[in-house]
Amino acid sequence: MDRNGGQLLVASLLALGARKSFGVPGESYLAVLDALHDTGGRLDYILCRNEGGAAFMAAAYGKLTGQPGICFVTRGPGATNASIGVHTAMQDSAPMILFVGQVGTDMKGREAFQEVDYRAVFGTMAKWAVEIDQVERIPEILSRAWTLAVSGRPGPVVIALPEDMLTSLTAAAPLSGPVEIAEAAPSAPAMRRLRQMLDGAERPVILYGGCNWAEGSMAAVQRFAEASDIPVVSVFRYQDQYDNGSPTFCGEAGVGMVPSVRDLLREADVILAVNNRFGANPTDGYTLFAVPQPRQRIVHVHGSDLAPGKVYRPALGIQAGPQPFPETLRAREPGRSGGAQWSADRRAAREKGFDLPDLPSPVDMGKVTAHLNAVLPDDVILTNGAGNFTVWPNKFFRFGAKARLLAPQSGAMGYGVPAAVAARVAHPGRTVVCFAGDGDFQMNCQELATALQHGAQPIILLVNNGIYGTIRAHQERHYPERVSGTTMVNPDFVALARSYGFHAERVESTADFPAAFERARASKTGALLDLVVSPEALTPRQTLSQMRKAALSAKETA
Numbered sequence: 001m002d003r004n005g006g007q008l009l010v011a012s013l014l015a016l017g018a019r020k021s022f023g024v025p026g027e028s029y030l031a032v033l034d035a036l037h038d039t040g041g042r043l044d045y046i047l048c049r050n051e052g053g054a055a056f057m058a059a060a061y062g063k064l065t066g067q068p069g070i071c072f073v074t075r076g077p078g079a080t081n082a083s084i085g086v087h088t089a090m091q092d093s094a095p096m097i098l099f100v101g102q103v104g105t106d107m108k109g110r111e112a113f114q115e116v117d118y119r120a121v122f123g124t125m126a127k128w129a130v131e132i133d134q135v136e137r138i139p140e141i142l143s144r145a146w147t148l149a150v151s152g153r154p155g156p157v158v159i160a161l162p163e164d165m166l167t168s169l170t171a172a173a174p175l176s177g178p179v180e181i182a183e184a185a186p187s188a189p190a191m192r193r194l195r196q197m198l199d200g201a202e203r204p205v206i207l208y209g210g211c212n213w214a215e216g217s218m219a220a221v222q223r224f225a226e227a228s229d230i231p232v233v234s235v236f237r238y239q240d241q242y243d244n245g246s247p248t249f250c251g252e253a254g255v256g257m258v259p260s261v262r263d264l265l266r267e268a269d270v271i272l273a274v275n276n277r278f279g280a281n282p283t284d285g286y287t288l289f290a291v292p293q294p295r296q297r298i299v300h301v302h303g304s305d306l307a308p309g310k311v312y313r314p315a316l317g318i319q320a321g322p323q324p325f326p327e328t329l330r331a332r333e334p335g336r337s338g339g340a341q342w343s344a345d346r347r348a349a350r351e352k353g354f355d356l357p358d359l360p361s362p363v364d365m366g367k368v369t370a371h372l373n374a375v376l377p378d379d380v381i382l383t384n385g386a387g388n389f390t391v392w393p394n395k396f397f398r399f400g401a402k403a404r405l406l407a408p409q410s411g412a413m414g415y416g417v418p419a420a421v422a423a424r425v426a427h428p429g430r431t432v433v434c435f436a437g438d439g440d441f442q443m444n445c446q447e448l449a450t451a452l453q454h455g456a457q458p459i460i461l462l463v464n465n466g467i468y469g470t471i472r473a474h475q476e477r478h479y480p481e482r483v484s485g486t487t488m489v490n491p492d493f494v495a496l497a498r499s500y501g502f503h504a505e506r507v508e509s510t511a512d513f514p515a516a517f518e519r520a521r522a523s524k525t526g527a528l529l530d531l532v533v534s535p536e537a538l539t540p541r542q543t544l545s546q547m548r549k550a551a552l553s554a555k556e557t558a
């Protein structure tokens with residue numbers, strides 16, 4: 001039976017196990033849309049309002065489920081809108097496949113209408129960027145793309161689909177089953193060497209990252225860390241993968257790294273780094289460890305052979321995935337660590353960090369977050385984009401073993417709302433709470449329509465301070481009293497959310513929050529709470545005025 005390229009593509013995606021996709025339509029891939037029609041929703045197409053939102057949803061879906069998030073967008077304008085999701089999936093090491101329409105092969109290379117050279121544009125942003133020129137090769141390239149997206153260091157793949165290729169007929173058979181990949185397991189000699197190094201260590205630390213953990217394998221890391229008395233630190237925005245209630249958990253090596261985490265990594269003698277990459281945030285801008293030869297002995301365990309040795313020469317590199325590796329860990333003898341007191345001090349410092357002063361704000365986000373910690377279910381999913389407000393879900397929420405955080409390592413504003421919609425698509429029964437700044441929210445608030453259309457509405461907590469707070473803070477520190485480009489005139493967020501069918505309320509005091517939150521949770525339509533927050537309360541411990549004053553007096557003394 002002959003099929004066209006669109007049908008072959010959709011049949012192959014179904015065989016691989018894809019059930020959800022996110023996209024914005026375009027005339028460049030009508031054959032795919034037509035084939036989706038035939039699936040009767042078996043491959044669901046979540047119709048989004050902007051390709052940036054669609055690509056963020058796919059990136060978040062991949063991060064949450066471990067299956068590639070599938071995204072369909074049109075040529076040039078659609079593809080360039082979607083690029084933010086590709087970049088974010090790459091920095092997050094999250095599996096994703098972006099399908100992009102392409103001009104017909106008869107026009108290519110002429111700068112035809114909406115033409116883009118996808119290999120050139122996405123070549124350095126994605127794990128792989130490819131164009132399918134022959135319809136028969138759709139199954140081969142899809143199989144390779146899916147395998148690449150989920151294996152080694154997971155990440156995004158971009159596939160361009162020339163229009164005439166999609167409408168060509170072929171007798172080629174679609175793929176017939178999913179891709180199954182057994183992760184690399186560590187060798188016995190490598191584990192013996194690791195054992196020697198840990199036995200000889202006085203101040204070992206476990207640093208982990210990545211989103212492709214299984215619950216059982218992280219539980220094995222936790223058992224090992226607890227039995228061996230080794231402190232555990234997460235890289236930027238992966239603190240949800242470890243039970244924060246474990247006495248071994250010492251915090252997140254992320255933006256705004258607290259001194260106790262910085263000291264822990266700086267003073268460590270052996271760092272067992274598992275499934276993470278050494279980006280700028282966990283290394284405090286590449287200052288914590290000497291490049292390329294750190295004083296700390298780094299054992300870098302990663303499923304990709306390209307990870308160990310990137311930036312830092314490891315004392316030992318082990319190619320092993322986050323599933324098989326922890327199962328092979330055997331606890332050190334108790335009391336082996338000479339640094340038990342040292343790590344206990346760091347943990348105590350983390351705990352102290354939860355004591356916050358009252359914030360100078362109508363709604364005090366410290367108290368709001370403490371309330372949420374108490375009332376949210378164990379398997380809650382939190383999401384956020386970028387801005388100072390992220391300190392609340394990222395630094396002040398305690399993630400249990402089942403709670404998840406969808407937050408971009410790329411620091412992309414606008415991720416939180418689409419990620420929350422994707423989380424509701426993936427897990428309709430779970431509570432999903434999006435923290436959004438007023439600037440952050442407005443990057444993708446049009447996706448409330450996507451949420452409405454697909455019955456995938458989250459609860460949105462809008463931290464409304466009227467400013468692009470992060471940038472204002474930098475501004476006051478470097479150019480005090482010279483406000484430029486950081487004050488917003490905002491819409492009526494309550495009216496906006498209601499127009500999308502959401503329950504919405506403005507919350508003007510901390511005392512009003514618990515009841516408003518209960519109404520939000522009870523709402524079947526999703527909810528937005530517009531939280532009135534003072535721009536002064538931009539950080540948990542320093543006000544905007546204090547930043548400005550400190551910068552002015554530093555200028556005077558200079």
Ligand SMILES: Cc1ncc(C[n+]2csc(CCOP(=O)(O)OP(=O)(O)O)c2C)c(N)n1
Pocket residue numbers: 386387388389390411412413414436437438439440441463465467468469470471
């Ligand atoms: C897509 C994107 N554009 C711009 C930035 C730069 N940026 C980082 S934080 C920020 C301000 C965020 O403002 P808001 O969401 O209101 O949060 P607040 O800092 O006020 O809490 C900006 C503009 C970014 N990270 N991502």
Ligand SMILES: [Mg+2]
Pocket residue numbers: 387437438439463464465466467468469
């Ligand atoms: Mg703001």
